[in-house]
Amino acid sequence: MLKEEYHCQVPDTLEELLKLPGVGRKSANLIMGDVFGKPAIVTDTHCIRLTNRMGLVDGIKDPKKVEMELWKIIPPEEGSDFCHRLVYxxxxxxxxxxxxxxxxxxxxxxxxxxCI
Incomplete structure (x- = not known):
């Protein structure tokens, strides 16, 4: 599919990345932020656990829902870096x-x- 439809070029939109076999929302956001430098929020297990513990989200475990909530409070240009810091x-x-x-x-x- 990447060869035929995208001429061996990795697509640079979330929508197109999600069409690729084996690429889910987490991977697509990671590619968006790290490869293309575009706004992205990667919701992995660290992100979900920490944002719930810190109270940035309240009891949300679904990665897409956590991502949508974080988009409301994290500036787009800081999303990818924020998530990498959460992992660390x-x-x-x-x-x-x-x-x-x-x-x-x-x-x-x-x-x-x-903590409080």
Missing amino acids: HGREVCTARTKTPYCDRCCVAEVCKK
């Missing part, structure tokens, strides 16, 4: 695999719903 923060500080996250070393603890 989720791996190093606000972890999923420990009983409690490391709130004592969290840079956003004072505004985090889980």
